[in-house]
Amino acid sequence: MTAPLLDIRDLRISFQARDGQWAEALCGIDLSLEPGKVLGIVGESGSGKSIAMMAFLQLLPRGTRVEGSAKFRGEELIGMAPARIRKIRGKAIGCIFQDPLSAFNPVKTLGQQVVEAIRLHDRTISKRDALKEAERLFELVAIPQPARRVRQYPHEFSGGMRQRAMIAMALANKPDLLIADEPTTALDVTVQAQILDLLGELREELGIGMVLITHDLGVVAGIADEIAVMYGGSVVERGATEPVFYETAHPYTAGLIGAVPTLDGTGALRQIEGTPPSIFSRPPGCAFHPRCGRAGAPCPVDTPRLLDRGGTACACHFPLTETAEAVRPARVLDGDPA
Amino acid sequence: MLAYIVRRLIAIPFLLLGVASVSFVLAQMTKGDPLAALVPERMMSNPEIVNAVKAEWGLDQPLPLRYVTYIGNLLQGDLGTSFTTRRPVSTDIAERLPATLELVIAAMIIGTALGLSLGLLSARFRGTATDGLARVFALIGSSLPIFWSGLILLYIFSVRFSIVPGTGRLPPRVTPPPDVTGFYTIDALIAGDLPLFTQALAHLALPAFVLGWAVTGIITRIVRSSLIEGLSQDYARTARAKGAPERRVLIGHALPNAMIPLLTILGFTFAYLITGAVLTEAIFAWPGIGSYAVRAAASLDYPAIGGVTIVGSVAFLLANLLTDIAYAWANPRIKVH
Numbered sequence: 001m002t003a004p005l006l007d008i009r010d011l012r013i014s015f016q017a018r019d020g021q022w023a024e025a026l027c028g029i030d031l032s033l034e035p036g037k038v039l040g041i042v043g044e045s046g047s048g049k050s051i052a053m054m055a056f057l058q059l060l061p062r063g064t065r066v067e068g069s070a071k072f073r074g075e076e077l078i079g080m081a082p083a084r085i086r087k088i089r090g091k092a093i094g095c096i097f098q099d100p101l102s103a104f105n106p107v108k109t110l111g112q113q114v115v116e117a118i119r120l121h122d123r124t125i126s127k128r129d130a131l132k133e134a135e136r137l138f139e140l141v142a143i144p145q146p147a148r149r150v151r152q153y154p155h156e157f158s159g160g161m162r163q164r165a166m167i168a169m170a171l172a173n174k175p176d177l178l179i180a181d182e183p184t185t186a187l188d189v190t191v192q193a194q195i196l197d198l199l200g201e202l203r204e205e206l207g208i209g210m211v212l213i214t215h216d217l218g219v220v221a222g223i224a225d226e227i228a229v230m231y232g233g234s235v236v237e238r239g240a241t242e243p244v245f246y247e248t249a250h251p252y253t254a255g256l257i258g259a260v261p262t263l264d265g266t267g268a269l270r271q272i273e274g275t276p277p278s279i280f281s282r283p284p285g286c287a288f289h290p291r292c293g294r295a296g297a298p299c300p301v302d303t304p305r306l307l308d309r310g311g312t313a314c315a316c317h318f319p320l321t322e323t324a325e326a327v328r329p330a331r332v333l334d335g336d337p338a
Numbered sequence: 339m340l341a342y343i344v345r346r347l348i349a350i351p352f353l354l355l356g357v358a359s360v361s362f363v364l365a366q367m368t369k370g371d372p373l374a375a376l377v378p379e380r381m382m383s384n385p386e387i388v389n390a391v392k393a394e395w396g397l398d399q400p401l402p403l404r405y406v407t408y409i410g411n412l413l414q415g416d417l418g419t420s421f422t423t424r425r426p427v428s429t430d431i432a433e434r435l436p437a438t439l440e441l442v443i444a445a446m447i448i449g450t451a452l453g454l455s456l457g458l459l460s461a462r463f464r465g466t467a468t469d470g471l472a473r474v475f476a477l478i479g480s481s482l483p484i485f486w487s488g489l490i491l492l493y494i495f496s497v498r499f500s501i502v503p504g505t506g507r508l509p510p511r512v513t514p515p516p517d518v519t520g521f522y523t524i525d526a527l528i529a530g531d532l533p534l535f536t537q538a539l540a541h542l543a544l545p546a547f548v549l550g551w552a553v554t555g556i557i558t559r560i561v562r563s564s565l566i567e568g569l570s571q572d573y574a575r576t577a578r579a580k581g582a583p584e585r586r587v588l589i590g591h592a593l594p595n596a597m598i599p600l601l602t603i604l605g606f607t608f609a610y611l612i613t614g615a616v617l618t619e620a621i622f623a624w625p626g627i628g629s630y631a632v633r634a635a636a637s638l639d640y641p642a643i644g645g646v647t648i649v650g651s652v653a654f655l656l657a658n659l660l661t662d663i664a665y666a667w668a669n670p671r672i673k674v675h
Contacts, residue, residue, distance in 0.1 A: 059578055090581035102572035107594045117580040153670040
């Protein structure tokens with residue numbers, strides 16, 4: 001078995017509110033990614049999916065408490081010295097953000113910004129050569145007329161083209177890992193599909209590992225090898241893409257799948273009632289229980305653990321699909337018969 | 339762009355006519371008698387002399403006629419003759435404006451350099467003692483009245499320690515350099531007279547610092563808050579994700595975006611100082627436009643008031659135009675048509 005590209009163990013993140021009270025935004029998650037694979041992290045806003053990635057890149061605001069472990073190619077990132085992690089950011093790990101308009105500096109040309117990304121990690125490249133490289137990258141992400149486009153400003157690009165430029169910039173130093181934080185959310189539906197196709201192609205061509213963060217299960221379905229579904233700061237279901245879709249165990253995952261429109265129009269679009277909890281008022285026990293149709297007596301008191309069910313892992317007292325191991329109630333597994 | 343500038347320049351004379359009209363009416367509405375400046379007090383009781391003076395200066399004419407005459411003269415570039423100096427207002431202004439411009443430009447350079455540096459320091463080390471010190475220094479400059487800070491600094495640096503010379507633009511009985519720009523420092527350089535340049539610069543240093551320090555506060559504030567806002571923007575996060583060190587995020591990304599609000603405040607401050615440097619000019623015996631304006635207002639010298647108003651308006655209009663042009667340079671999203 002190859003060593004994982006990214007290995008996250010018991011990652012916990014807490015924020016301090018104005019009143020000095022600490023609130024846990026991420027309650028200890030485990031995730032790992034093999035080189036060249038795509039991991040889709042799915043969840044509603046506030047589920048902790050983005051901050052998990054921002055945390056090990058040390059891109060969270062000061063005053064955030066990050067505990068646990070996140071190893072990149074075996075090297076611990078949590079607590080790494082700023083000078084050291086800067087060598088990894090933008091070099092071995094590239095990032096794409098949600099809104100490519102605000103993510104680019106409005107007063108600099110896209111060429112200048114890609115050139116900066118290149119020269120931050122290699123001072124020996126001249127600006128002229130770096131600009132040539134920027135043109136090549138623009139061509140790689142299928143931006144037409146790259147020589148002209150590198151001289152333009154972000155506002156002169158369409159949303160889709162901007163996101164392509166963002167991807168080009170993230171690829172500038174041939175990273176091993178690409179973190180895409182809601183890369184298609186700010187785009188039109190047709191453009192979304194194009195960007196996803198592009199990411200899929202790049203992954204095939206360049207063999208980059210990818211973490212794709214999204215609130216839209218439909219986005220990850222076609223491209224991810226594995227999926228982790230997050231809710232209320234925890235991973236509630238995790239596994240290879242197909243079993244997660246076809247042998248869904250967690251009611252929340254099922255709710256998300258039900259909320260994806262189908263082309264043939266069979267079945268009404270279902271929604272999950274209620275709204276996700278704020279990190280300051282997270283319900284006790286299973287964070288999803290107030291919105292869950294299957295919630296029973298243990299749910300409000302006992303936080304279910306993520307249990308391996310063969311193929312997928314699920315954190316639920318009443319999973320939808322029964323497996324030999326999961327037939328027994330979770331509480332017995334915990335060794336705490338109440 | 340060029341068409342835009344030309345259009346704005348064409349509009350300036352029309353705006354000035356409006357300004358001149360308003361200033362004319364306002365000056366006439368003030369209570370007080372301009373004759374006080376024209377007729378010695380002991381002759382005021384002599385109606386013959388008073389009437390002769392009135393006729394000489396056109397003050398016996400009805401108001402509308404005086405207005406028409408004034409505007410007519412203005413259109414020919416004639417600002418009238420000052421009641422107090424008895425010289426053409428345009429001559430007075432031409433003589434005093436370069437002094438003010440030299441002072442204000444030097445002050446703006448000092449204020450901008452200080453404000454930018456302090457703002458950068460403040461934003462970089464936000465919440466630390468450095469931030470606090472920088473902000474206090476800037477705040478003191480803008481809260482201290484100039485007539486106080488100017489006098490204190492003059493006392494310390496000139497009287498007590500003789501680091502800089504006293505008031506005025508040059509030492510007494512030193513001949514100014516041949517007039518090219520009217521800026522003694524630059525004219526001395528043009529004349530190749532290095533000792534004279536040093537003297538002029540030494541005289542300029544303290545008043546320019548006092549005036550510059552006074553505008554440092556607002557510049558620091560604008561720079562600091564725009565930079566801090568910039569540092570929390572998405573593009574700053576992108577820069578960090580590319581591996582940029584914090585210093586580079588600040589100077590390479592937040593600073594260019596802070597230029598737009600900074601330019602606004604610089605243009606405005608500059609125009610304001612042209613007529614607003616009065617106190618500095620008074621304390622440092624600087625023969626500029628500000629002290630001229632005060633004397634004109636005090637003696638109801640209508641022509642001089644009008645002249646200074648027009649100079650101030652031109653300064654504002656030009657500063658505004660320059661600011662707009664600079665916007666287009668600083669912000670590629672702005673297109674001028």
